[in-house]
Amino acid sequence: MKRTAPRKPTPAAAARERLAAWISARGLKTTRQRDLIVETFFSQSGHLSVDELLEQVTARDRTIGAATVYRTMKILTEAGLASARHFEGGQTRYEAAIDRHHHDHLICTSCGNIFEFENERIEELQDRVAEEHGFTVTHHKLELYGLCRACRQGQQVHRQR
C-alpha cells in the first residue's frame, strides 16, 4: 500500500491549526464560514482586499456576508496570521503572515501589482534615525510607488484591482 511521506504542512494547514489554538484559547468558536474564509485566504498568495476575498468566498458559498469576511480577517490579524496593509487607494489589503520575514513593498501605480523586498540596511538606518529622535519604533511603513518594469516598457498590462 502506498504511503504518504511525512511533509511540512501547507501554509493553509498550519494557519488553520494555529487559528484553532488561538480561537479555543479565548473561548471563541469554530464555524463553517470562518473555515471557508481562512482556507480561501491562505490558498493563494498576494495582497487581497476584502472585496476580492469576498468574491471568491461567495463563489463557494453564496450565503456568506461581507461582515463575516471583515470580522474573520480582523481575527486573523489579531492572531498574527495575516497582516493588514493600507496602500494608497483606500481599501485595506491583507497578506499571509505565517513564517514570513518583515518586508516592504514596491507598488506599481499602473498595473497595481505589488512586489516585496527586504533591506536590512534600510531597517538599520531607520532604527538609528528613530534613536536620534528619542523614539521607540513599534512598526513602520515603507512603500515605493512607481512603474514596474513591464509598465515602464509601455506594455499594456492588465490593470489589477
Add this chain to the structure above:
Amino acid sequence: MKRTAPRKPTPAAAARERLAAWISARGLKTTRQRDLIVETFFSQSGHLSVDELLEQVTARDRTIGAATVYRTMKILTEAGLASARHFEGGQTRYEAAIDRHHHDHLICTSCGNIFEFENERIEELQDRVAEEHGFTVTHHKLELYGLCRACRQGQQVHRQR
C-alpha cells in the same frame, strides 16, 4: 520716518502670491473664503487635518462650509503649495510645501505628534532597491510609528487629535 527694511516674504505671503498666479493661469477666481482658508493654513506649522483647519476657519467666518475647505486644500495640493499625507488613522493631513525639502515622518502613537526627518542614505538605498527590481519610483512613503521621548518616559502627554 522709520522705514521697514525689505525682507523675505512670509511663507503665507509667498503662498498667496503663487496661488494667485496658479489660479489666474487657469481662469479660476479669487474668493474671500479661499483667501481665508489659505491664510489660516499657512499661518501655522504642522500637519493639519481638514477638520482641524475647518474649525479654525469657521472661528473666523462661520459661514464657510466643509466642502470649500476640502476643495481649497485640493487646489493647494495641485498647485504644489501643500502636500497631502495619509497617516494611519483615517483622515488626510496637509502640510505646507513651499521651499521644503523632501522628508519622512516619525509618528507617536500615544500623543499623536508628528516629527520630521531627512535621511539621504535611506533615499539612496530605496532608489537602489527600486532599480534592482526594474522599478521607476515616482514617490514613496516612509513612516516610523512608535513612542516619542516624552510618551516613553511615561509622561501623560495631551493627546493630539
Add this chain to the structure above:
DNA sequence: TCGAAATTGAGAATCAATCTCAAAATGAAA
C-alpha cells in the same frame, strides 16, 4: 441533549471625502 455564549447575515450607521445643484460672487468686456 441542553442551553449559555458566540456567531451570523442583513441592513443601518459611521466617517471621510466627493458630488449635486440652486443661489451668489467674480471679473472681463462693453
Add this chain to the structure above:
DNA sequence: TTTCATTTTGAGATTGATTCTCAATTTCGA
C-alpha cells in the same frame, strides 16, 4: 459701472470602506 458668462459656494445627498446592531442561528461543554 453694468452686464453676464463662468466659477464658486454651502447644504445636503452620495459614495465607499468599514463597523455596528440585532434577531435568528450555530457551536460546544456539561
